[in-house]
Structure formats: structure tokens, C-alpha cells
Amino acid sequence: MHDDGRYDDPRVTGSANDRVSRETNYPGWSPDGAAPSGPAPAESPGGHRPADGASRPGNSPADARSAQPHRNTAAAARFESAVPHQPTPDVVRDAAPTAVGPDASAVPVEPYTAPPADPSLVSRETGEDDDPPLAMEAMRAVQILNPSGEVTMPRPERTRVMCVANQKGGVGKTTTTVNLAVALALHGNRVLVIDLDPQGNASTGLNVPHHTGVPDVYDCLINSVPLSDVAQAVEGIPNLWCVPATIDLAGAEIELVSVVARESRLDRAITAYPGHFDYVFIDCPPSLGLLTVNALVAAQEVLIPIQCEYYALEGLNQLINNINLVRQHLNPKLEVSTILLTMYDRRTRLADAVEQDVRNHFGDKVLRSVIPRNVRVSEAPSYGQSVMTYDPGSRGATSYFEAAQEIAERGAMEPVSRNA
Secondary structure, X not given: OOOOOEEOOOOOOOOHHHOEEOOOOOOOOOOOOOOOOOOXXXXXXXXXXXXXXXXXXXXXXXHHHHXXXXXXXXXXXXXXXXXXXXXXXXXXXXXXXXXXXXXXXXXXXXXXXOOOOOOOOOOHHHOOOOOOHHHHHHHHHHHHHOOOOOOOOOOOOOOEEEEEOOOOOOOOHHHHHHHHHHHHHHXXXXXXXXXXXXXXXXXXXXXXXXXOOOOOHHHHHXXXXXXXXXXXXXXXXXXXXXXXXXXXXXXXXXXXXXXXXXXXXXXXXXXXXXXXXXXXXXXXXXXXXXXXXXXXXXXXXXXXXXXXXXXXXXOHHHHHHHHHHHHHHOOOOOEEEEEEEEOEOOOOHHHHHHHHHHHHHHHHHEOOOXXXXXXXXXXXXXXXXXXXXXXXXXXXXXXXXXXXXXXXXXXXXXXXXXXO
């Protein structure tokens, strides 16, 4: 086979005149396979045809073909009937749909209309429960803020005095006290917060004045001032009161050394309060001094926030030992009722290991709710608010709300007879 513009079909037998050219647009070609008229050109000794364009029968140069435009009408007539013509957009738009009947006549066809969608069928991608994130956050905010003021968390039969204690600093004692108190107060419980830490962080978080000269818990412990005279209503939060702490409280431990019944001064002040509270939260300092002992004697329950790190576990033994000593000698009704895991970072294996150790040791006393690391919880005190009011849709607010609800439900299921 030579590259002369033609190819031999092995399925066809015959003479050389039956060969079909790959290019059929040259003068003298016919679709019926007839040989062109005129003498056949002679081949060169090398097997190539002469370069003369006049003597080439088939594949003439491009300039010769373009100079003589020619359309094979016979071939066009044969193939045009087999190629469907594409209608223009106007024709498609204006023409009515038709079909061919049995007698080869055009029969009009009704245009297709989609059936109405069934409203009961919902796509899996847009389920009814898959609300947008902003909508879910708004729903959580409304649930936490409870603008209706209804009592949605059960109230205990007797006052529950809870001491929030841990001798290690930075584990979330003050944050836990403030947010649990606000959550319970927003949902219909009467709550009193006693700031027993000389730093006064709980007073800051509730936006209660605690500068020098303001009546505070120091006056109750040293000067026997009634607790009702120093308690202040928290602005914007109904059913919530706070006893602030000033810098004067830093010297209270030294002054209490010579006072009679120094360990029960706070207990007598709470008992003499004329009003009724559902919850009394005592925020303890990060130490095991006389202030913490006063709180343990006054309380019936101990709430221990535990940071999900190794150092928090290291000092837990000493705290439990001190609680046992107070129970044996000063307050036999005292017990560790609640353990709350704080600053939980789910990205680390250490947090999981600490959680498993605490749950294995304390069992059902550990709340199911875990407080994650959330920047909103740390930002809220700088605005004089709790995270419940600062960003009620955040993960931190939701976690503290769930913890408060769990504490309230536990108190409702098991009446606190020890508080009598």
C-alpha cells in the first residue's frame, strides 16, 4: 500500500479502478465508482506519480482544488435525506408538539407537564430536623434565657447549700458558681451567691460593686452583720442575689483565729437569713484555710469542679481528706454530691483519660454534662456578665445550662432531707 491518497479495501476484490480515494472533492470523481476520463498518468521509476498537477487524476494540490470549487450534487442528494436537520430555536418554540399517526399524518400531542410535588416527600438533604446553624443557635438562646419567666427547672423541697471548692486554682470554681447560679435563677429558682474569695471574681462576673467600703461578707464573718444587709440584687437577673467580697476579706483568716466558733461563723449567718432560697452557692478561695472550712461547715453538699488535666487530679486526694475531716468533727451532714468536669478538650487523649479516671472513681456523682473549652466563657466576665447572658447560644452556655438542669433534676428526684 502506497501513501498516494488512496487505500485498498481488503473486502473488495476487483481491478485498480475499484479503489476508493480518501478525498473525493476533485474534478472527475463520481459516486458510482466510474473511472475518470482521460489517459492514466504514468508512474515514475520510483513508484511516485508525476508532480504535474495537470496529469494528476485524483489528489490534486490544495490550490488547484480551491481554485475550482465544485459540489457533487449526486452525492449530496443521496446523503442529505439521511442527515436530520436541526430546527432553529424559533421553530422549536413556536411549533406545537406532534406525532405520526398510523396513516402517516401528523397528530397533535399535548405538551408534557410535570406532576405536582407531594409535600409529604422531603429530601434527605433538607430534612425537617436539619435547621440552619443560626436557627439552632437562636433556639438554644431562647431556651436558656427563658424570656417567659416560667419555672422550667424543678425547685427543691428545701434549701440546697452547695460549696464550690477545690484547693487548686484555675479549675473553674468561680465560673461554675456564676453560670450555674444564673441558669437556675433564669428558670424560676431563688438563688444566693456568696463570694468567699478575696479576689472577688464572682462579684465581678455578676456585675456587683465590690470596691473598698462596700458592705461585704467580711462584715458578716468578723462583725456579725446580718447577711440580708450586705446581699445585693443582681441587675438584669430576677431571683438572684449576691453577697460581694472585697479586699478586706484577705485578712479575715488571721482575724478569725481568735474568734469563738470561728469555723461556723458563715453557717450561723446563712441560718439567720430571713428570706428563703432554693440554692445557696458559696464560691471558695483556692486554699484549704479557715474561709474554705467555714464554707464546708455551712454547706450540705460539695460541688468539685475538676479540670481535665493531671494537676487537677493530683490535689484531689487532699481535698477529699479535708472534707472527710470536716464531716467527722464539724459537719456530719456534709457530702460530695456533684463532680463537674471543666475545660474539656476533646482533641486530646489526656482529657478522655482524666474523664474516665474520674468517672470510674466517683461514679454517678459525676455529671453527664461536660464543660468544654470555649472562649465565650472567658470573655463574659470582662463585660460583667455570665456566659448565659453574654452569648446564650454558645457551646459554653449550653453546657452550663445542661449541667444546671441536671443538678436541679437530681435534687427533685432525691429530696434533700439532710438540709433540714
